[in-house]
Amino acid sequence: MNDQSPPPPSLGCRDQPVLKQRGQREVFCGLTGIIWLHRKIQDAFFLVVGSRTCAHLLQSAAGVMIFAEPRFGTAILEESDLAGLNDAHAELDREVERLLARRPDIRQLFLVGSCPSEVIKLDLSRAAERLTQQFAPKVRVLEYSGSGIETTFTQGEDACLASMVPVLPETDARELLVVGALPDVVEDQMLSLLDDLGIGPVRVLPARNIDAEMGVGANTVYALTQPFLSDTHAALTRRGARHIPAPFPLGEEGTTAWLAAVAAEFGVDAETFAHVTDAPRRRAQQAVSQAADVLHDKTIFFFPDSQLEIPLARFLTRECGMTALEVGSPYIHDALHGPDLDLLPAGPQISEGQDVDLQLDRCRAAQPDLTVCGLGLANPLEAEGLSTKWAIELVFTPVHFYEQAGDLAALFARPLRRKTKLGIAAA
Numbered sequence: 001m002n003d004q005s006p007p008p009p010s011l012g013c014r015d016q017p018v019l020k021q022r023g024q025r026e027v028f029c030g031l032t033g034i035i036w037l038h039r040k041i042q043d044a045f046f047l048v049v050g051s052r053t054c055a056h057l058l059q060s061a062a063g064v065m066i067f068a069e070p071r072f073g074t075a076i077l078e079e080s081d082l083a084g085l086n087d088a089h090a091e092l093d094r095e096v097e098r099l100l101a102r103r104p105d106i107r108q109l110f111l112v113g114s115c116p117s118e119v120i121k122l123d124l125s126r127a128a129e130r131l132t133q134q135f136a137p138k139v140r141v142l143e144y145s146g147s148g149i150e151t152t153f154t155q156g157e158d159a160c161l162a163s164m165v166p167v168l169p170e171t172d173a174r175e176l177l178v179v180g181a182l183p184d185v186v187e188d189q190m191l192s193l194l195d196d197l198g199i200g201p202v203r204v205l206p207a208r209n210i211d212a213e214m215g216v217g218a219n220t221v222y223a224l225t226q227p228f229l230s231d232t233h234a235a236l237t238r239r240g241a242r243h244i245p246a247p248f249p250l251g252e253e254g255t256t257a258w259l260a261a262v263a264a265e266f267g268v269d270a271e272t273f274a275h276v277t278d279a280p281r282r283r284a285q286q287a288v289s290q291a292a293d294v295l296h297d298k299t300i301f302f303f304p305d306s307q308l309e310i311p312l313a314r315f316l317t318r319e320c321g322m323t324a325l326e327v328g329s330p331y332i333h334d335a336l337h338g339p340d341l342d343l344l345p346a347g348p349q350i351s352e353g354q355d356v357d358l359q360l361d362r363c364r365a366a367q368p369d370l371t372v373c374g375l376g377l378a379n380p381l382e383a384e385g386l387s388t389k390w391a392i393e394l395v396f397t398p399v400h401f402y403e404q405a406g407d408l409a410a411l412f413a414r415p416l417r418r419k420t421k422l423g424i425a426a427a
């Protein structure tokens with residue numbers, strides 16, 4: 001379909017030994033996903049069943065959003081609520097009744113579990129069933145865990161989407177389901193490309209509201225736009241849908257390979273593919289080359305955080321001329337990450353999980369030009385003279401598909417340019 005067939009596996013990292021680490025890790029919990037999911041699913045409310053710590057995390061991470069039109073909140077369980085679980089269930093029911101009476105715009109309510117052991121003991125799935133019966137058909141109540149014990153950072157989105165799959169209606173229609181929360185403007189660009197290729201009907205999970213037509217069945221094929229959706233992938237497979245494996249649509253090459261895999265599934269001819277993609281490909285290549293001049297021949301080290309690390313390393317090495325020293329990911333799933341690992345030039349240490357002190361030692365020894373890590377590690381590493389990029393920015397910034405490829409390169413170029421400017425100023 002396209003002229004970018006993957007190199008033989010020996011040239012990539014798919015068969016390379018993976019350093020597996022199971023020590024202390026420094027990442028956000030899955031509650032963080034609420035910050036972008038509440039913008040995406042416009043008729044949803046996320047009710048965190050948690051402690052004051054969870055409320056503080058949401059308030060500080062969400063910043064000003066909480067004062068605008070909040071569509072998330074915390075049912076704070078006080079110690080007195082936790083004295084008896086029956087009381088806690090009754091308190092949760094009362095909280096939901098109050099919320100839904102106040103907010104008739106809510107059509108989907110997610111009960112989001114958190115860390116305290118008393119919350120973990122609460123059977124939120126039973127609560128969701130009970131509340132769905134009470135408020136159906138107007139409101140659908142689902143539940144998932146965003147607890148830091150069970151989830152890291154982007155796994156909150158995975159858990160949320162996986163919770164939606166079992167309640168999707170059954171369909172026999174041959175449809176493409178695109179899975180992963182993208183900013184609306186990026187999703188519209190993607191839908192326009194697929195439409196120009198003649199591919200359809202296309203459904204998107206998560207949909208912007210509950211009324212969007214969407215089903216799943218044996219004739220559904222699905223493509224993922226985010227590399228952290230392994231539970232959703234498993235849930236869709238259990239419903240009989242078939243995954244289209246592909247590199248993720250980050251950068252020009254990743255976008256072209258992703259579209260090519262989908263186009264091949266739908267029998268799009270090479271001429272149509274070239275007609276639709278040639279112009280945006282050229283634009284993306286130009287934008288990347290302008291933004292990436294400072295990245296050429298620089299080294300990069302990824303701490304595991306967002307699960308975007310492997311496709312980002314593929315983009316930065318192949319399209320921006322960087323050399324990856326270590327590519328850490330919280331989890332590596334061959335079905336999801338294999339196509340990107342095939343393209344990632346051999347050389348970097350691939351690591352899964354984290355033992356943060358050992359990894360810091362490796363990073364200090366490697367002295368990379370740029371380190372991608374969570375907020376908790378960035379400041380200490382900057383103080384030691386290393387340039388860093390916060391992984392969290394990558395999920396809050398539109399970075400997918402052709403029109404964002406230049407911005408994606410620019411995100412990584414910025415810390416290096418800043419360091420050069422500071423160096424000149426200090427000289």
Ligand code: SF4
Pocket residue numbers: 029030031050051053054055057113114115116146147148149
């Ligand atoms: S879910 Fe756990 S890790 Fe996340 S804010 Fe609440 S207590 Fe902290």
